[in-house]
Amino acid sequence: MPFSLFGASKIPLNDVHTIEKSIPNIILWAVPVMLFFTAIEMVVTYYQEREFYEKKETIGSILVGLGNLVVTAALKLGLLYLCIWIYNLIPWRMELQWWTLLPCYIIYDFFSYWAHRVSHEQRFWWATHVVHHSGEFYNLTVSYRLSWIQHLKIIFFLPVAFMGFHPIIFFVTNQIAVLFQFWVHTEYIRKMPAWVEYIFATPSNHRVHHGSQEQYIDKNFGATFIFWDRIFGTFEPEGEPVIYGITTNIPNKANPIFINFHELTDMVEDVRKAKGIRKKLFYIFGSPIKIAEEKKRQEAGETAEVPA
Known part of the structure; x- marks a missing residue:
């Protein structure tokens, strides 16, 4: 066959x-x-x-x-x-x-x-x-x-x-x-x-x-x-000793609920506070790096436009 x-x-x-x-x-x-x-x-x-x-x-x-x-x-x-x-x-x-x-x-x-x-x-x-x-x-x-x-x-x-x-x-x-x-x-x-x-x-x-x-x-x-x-184009060799974690590390290190859902909770809160559909979508689908930078500017009292 x-x-x-x-x-x-x-x-x-x-x-x-x-x-x-x-x-x-x-x-x-x-x-x-x-x-x-x-x-x-x-x-x-x-x-x-x-x-x-x-x-x-x-x-x-x-x-x-x-x-x-x-x-x-x-x-x-x-x-x-x-x-x-x-x-x-x-x-x-x-x-x-x-x-x-x-x-x-x-x-x-x-x-x-x-x-x-x-x-x-x-x-x-x-x-x-x-x-x-x-x-x-x-x-x-x-x-x-x-x-x-x-x-x-x-x-x-x-x-x-x-x-x-x-x-x-x-x-x-x-x-x-x-x-x-x-x-x-x-x-x-x-x-x-x-x-x-x-x-x-x-x-x-x-x-x-x-x-x-x-x-x-x-x-x-x-x-x-x-x-x-x-x-x-995303390769990077290991050079200087690595510092592990995220740019803003979490406080509750032993709580699996917090570990799993802290970012989702923060996202929902950011969307709730955001004004306008464009900014809400930015807080859902935007770059985490740009979102972190935006939130730092807000905390510093600066007015910044939503990145395109």
């Missing part, structure tokens, strides 16, 4: 539970491994007397991570229904072939770059991502700091689903992409071989992304591959 990649049969929606059981729960399997390496890093940090961890912030990271696992589990079935519906809608459905994981992963990472970049350039999406940047210490628990409302960004990945990849491939790709980002959140891995640094988002490359200095802000968005940043 000749090989055929496209033209796979539709998946009956009443089979969604069967498909769900067929998707390996890679993240759940990986949790004990992640906790093991996190514990090792904590112990080594303690005995070396390095300031890579802070008690309240670590508690906050763990609580945020646990909440994210619960939210992800609760939404999984709904997202799977969406993926199967899209899969059935298009005529170029791909058969379940595990080698399609590679092109799916590369394409997925391309859209991840843009989703990540937009999450820094527009405040609405920044509110779904700031959780990850609010830590002032860089360690493996930072990888747990994933927003409870980050799944809104599924909209950025719908083009991948519409390309016809099997839903199982799509979900496995997502899990691997999330897990890849665990190991890059550490101070203990410095520079890797040049070819690795050139292709992948290594700890060195990703430390830059978490920097609050001017030269590091909005740089190195790549999740797995850093060459997207090289192509689109």
Whole structure:
């Protein structure tokens, strides 16, 4: 029988539970491994007397991570229904072939770059991502700091689903992409071989992304591959020691509710106070940097026009 990649049969929606059981729960399997390496890093940090961890912030990271696992589990079935519906809608459905994981992963990472970049350039999406940047210490628990409302960004990945990849491939790709980002959140891995640094988002490359200095802000968005940043002009090598956190750091470091929703709350308050639809939209979709500058001018009593 000749090989055929496209033209796979539709998946009956009443089979969604069967498909769900067929998707390996890679993240759940990986949790004990992640906790093991996190514990090792904590112990080594303690005995070396390095300031890579802070008690309240670590508690906050763990609580945020646990909440994210619960939210992800609760939404999984709904997202799977969406993926199967899209899969059935298009005529170029791909058969379940595990080698399609590679092109799916590369394409997925391309859209991840843009989703990540937009999450820094527009405040609405920044509110779904700031959780990850609010830590002032860089360690493996930072990888747990994933927003409870980050799944809104599924909209950025719908083009991948519409390309016809099997839903199982799509979900496995997502899990691997999330897990890849665990190991890059550490101070203990410095520079890797040049070819690795050139292709992948290594700890060195990703430390830059978490920097609050001017030269590091909005740089190195790549999740797995850093060459997207090289192509689109957002790459910055690690130079001076990175100062972590956001430009205005949060006070409640152990409260997962505050960590997740403080920016959303501030945005709603800014929109409520703003006069005119243009300014309200600016406070929703404007650049977080420009919004911060605008608010500083207001606090200083200056009158400033809304940036175009």
